[in-house]
Amino acid sequence: MASLELGSVSIRSYAFDIVTREIHDRLIPLLHKNSNTVLDLQDVLRRFAFDNICRFSFGLDPGCLELDMPMSEFAVAFDLSSKLSAERAICVSPLIWKVKRLLNIGSEKELRGAIKMVNLLADEVIKQRRKLGFSSNQDLLSRFMGTVNDDTYLRDIVISFVLAGRDTVAAALTSFFWLLSNHKEIESRILEESNRVMGTDQELKPSYEQTREMPYLQACLYESMRLYPPVQFDSKFALGDDVFPDGTFIRKGTRVTYHPYAMGRMEQVWGSDCLEYKPERWLQKGLFSPESLFKYPVFQGGVRVCLGKEMALVEMKNVALSLIRRFKIIATDESLKKPKFAPGLTATVNGGFPVMVSKR
Numbered sequence: 001m002a003s004l005e006l007g008s009v010s011i012r013s014y015a016f017d018i019v020t021r022e023i024h025d026r027l028i029p030l031l032h033k034n035s036n037t038v039l040d041l042q043d044v045l046r047r048f049a050f051d052n053i054c055r056f057s058f059g060l061d062p063g064c065l066e067l068d069m070p071m072s073e074f075a076v077a078f079d080l081s082s083k084l085s086a087e088r089a090i091c092v093s094p095l096i097w098k099v100k101r102l103l104n105i106g107s108e109k110e111l112r113g114a115i116k117m118v119n120l121l122a123d124e125v126i127k128q129r130r131k132l133g134f135s136s137n138q139d140l141l142s143r144f145m146g147t148v149n150d151d152t153y154l155r156d157i158v159i160s161f162v163l164a165g166r167d168t169v170a171a172a173l174t175s176f177f178w179l180l181s182n183h184k185e186i187e188s189r190i191l192e193e194s195n196r197v198m199g200t201d202q203e204l205k206p207s208y209e210q211t212r213e214m215p216y217l218q219a220c221l222y223e224s225m226r227l228y229p230p231v232q233f234d235s236k237f238a239l240g241d242d243v244f245p246d247g248t249f250i251r252k253g254t255r256v257t258y259h260p261y262a263m264g265r266m267e268q269v270w271g272s273d274c275l276e277y278k279p280e281r282w283l284q285k286g287l288f289s290p291e292s293l294f295k296y297p298v299f300q301g302g303v304r305v306c307l308g309k310e311m312a313l314v315e316m317k318n319v320a321l322s323l324i325r326r327f328k329i330i331a332t333d334e335s336l337k338k339p340k341f342a343p344g345l346t347a348t349v350n351g352g353f354p355v356m357v358s359k360r
């Protein structure tokens with residue numbers, strides 16, 4: 001059902017309009033207001049992505065990117081739940097968190113509280129949407145409400161969309177801007193390409209079609225996610241006994257983890273220059289040339305491939321063009337030559353990404 005919705009032209013243009021408004025009404029004014037001061041770009045991009053995904057998923061605006069950057073209860077509870085869930089994976093033994101959960105103590109008590117808060121707020125969103133009426137609204141929740149009556153199911157859809165679409169996009173954009181701050185020649189080529197397609201007036205907004213006419217920018221985004229995939233690793237559990245293509249036997253219940261971060265840095269997979277940021281590897285005769293999703297599982301592959309992939313790419317291109325054409329973004333922390341990531345479901349740079357933004 002979700003794949004049908006996300007593939008439709010109307011939802012894509014709805015999403016594009018939301019992102020364009022958030023960029024021009026909030027992101028650009030916020031960067032102008034904070035120009036020439038140090039700003040955590042990772043925090044800004046997380047707020048930006050949260051506003052977008054909430055407006056897209058259930059038509060309500062948390063306003064996290066308003067000029068005074070208010071805290072949202074929903075975002076805070078969300079962050080805490082994802083952080084504590086991810087920390088389960090780094091426990092010496094799963095037994096530890098399972099016992100804590102049973103006794104309702106420590107981090108598991110905190111996690112239970114945070115999940116309760118997320119569920120309460122999501123329930124409230126559904127109630128409000130019912131009260132305000134949903135039939136003429138375009139957000140995802142309203143679309144689903146026409147066919148689904150079970151509120152718990154609706155709540156789970158809403159939460160999984162926020163989870164899937166917020167941190168991933170923010171993480172991808174953070175590492176993209178970090179790479180560009182170290183590769184000014186690549187940024188200049190993006191500018192050249194955008195001037196060719198859109199013209200040189202900085203104030204022009206890219207159209208949906210124009211974002212699809214820039215193979216170099218697309219290559220830059222794919223290449224940055226090869227080195228810094230937003231979902232660094234992901235696990236599945238075998239539903240039944242199985243055998244891998246190389247003959248490895250997998251017993252029912254086995255946890256199998258694939259690791260896009262490691263795969264993106266393997267010489268056997270990407271060649272001897274695998275650690276270099278080289279968008280050209282995605283281009284053939286000037287056209288974007290995709291790789292198999294099994295070589296590049298950044299959006300996963302197969303039947304459970306990311307449903308928001310195209311939407312995410314268009315959102316990222318829209319942000320990239322709008323910022324690169326207007327601002328110079330300089331990293332201010334030398335220690336970020338090698339970013340360190342915090343444990344989490346998606347890649348988050350420890351200590352954020354401090355930058356100085358100035359008008360181009």
Ligand code: HEM
Pocket residue numbers: 002161164165166168169172229230231234235297298299300303304305306307308309311312
């Ligand atoms: C750069 C951005 C993104 C990346 C790297 C990404 C990556 C992924 C990955 C790796 C999965 C598989 C997760 C798993 O099965 O454990 C996934 C699933 C999913 N993604 Fe994304 N995602 C991104 C953006 C988005 C956005 C913006 C949306 C929605 C608007 C979205 C919606 C979904 C959904 C609904 C699924 C579940 C698909 C299913 O289970 O059938 N994603 N994504």
